[in-house]
Amino acid sequence: MVQKIGFGLIWLGFSIYAFVLAPPDQGNSLELIQQLSTMNWEGINPLVIALFNLMGIWPMIYGSVLFADGCEQKISAWPFASLSFAFGAFALLPYLAFRQAPQPELAGESNRNLKFWDSRGLGIGLFVGAIALLVFGFSQGDWADFIHLWQTSRFIHVMSLDFCMLSLVFPAMLVADINRRGLSTQTLLFWGAALVPLLGPLAYLCLRPSLYASQSPAG
Numbered sequence: 001m002v003q004k005i006g007f008g009l010i011w012l013g014f015s016i017y018a019f020v021l022a023p024p025d026q027g028n029s030l031e032l033i034q035q036l037s038t039m040n041w042e043g044i045n046p047l048v049i050a051l052f053n054l055m056g057i058w059p060m061i062y063g064s065v066l067f068a069d070g071c072e073q074k075i076s077a078w079p080f081a082s083l084s085f086a087f088g089a090f091a092l093l094p095y096l097a098f099r100q101a102p103q104p105e106l107a108g109e110s111n112r113n114l115k116f117w118d119s120r121g122l123g124i125g126l127f128v129g130a131i132a133l134l135v136f137g138f139s140q141g142d143w144a145d146f147i148h149l150w151q152t153s154r155f156i157h158v159m160s161l162d163f164c165m166l167s168l169v170f171p172a173m174l175v176a177d178i179n180r181r182g183l184s185t186q187t188l189l190f191w192g193a194a195l196v197p198l199l200g201p202l203a204y205l206c207l208r209p210s211l212y213a214s215q216s217p218a219g
Helices: 002-021 029-037 046-070 078-087 089-098 112-118 120-140 143-152 154-180 188-195 199-207
Strands: none
Touching (some): 002 089, 029 046, 046 078, 046 143, 046 154, 078 089, 143 154, 154 188
């Protein structure tokens, strides 16, 4: 119950800050989102481009732990995970508030969708994509301009905080996934994934054992 209330309060506080206390909307947010979504990137700070695309990688990271978790819940994880592509932590925090304590083993049989989200190949692909975006943003971006945008644009400001929020709450899903695979939370793999933003969770997806192998009779 404490966890449910905690995540509910985080969601409420984050929502109030984003829509009431964050810098005002400049009126061009929808146009900027359209440009970023259609890869019409001319004139846009590479740091903004990289951040926007990294916000598309985060839902994939969460999906890789969320869908197995959702098999054990009364509520489906799919609506929350799908909405997170557009709303980030605003969509995922309610799931974290509503979910029940998971079982140490996956309920139900394997299926093609779960095997896709569980695959090491997906983790490697996401890791390579994230590295490419980080190199692009850090090497080509204008930090002074980005800081100005963060201070004056609600879209950039909230998107940046959303990135941080997704990093902060990931350990809540990580503990269940670690236990589900028969691993210990006292390993370097766990602490690296919990403490290193973005790259830690991505490295975890590349290195974690298969969910189904851990449940096999020989495992």
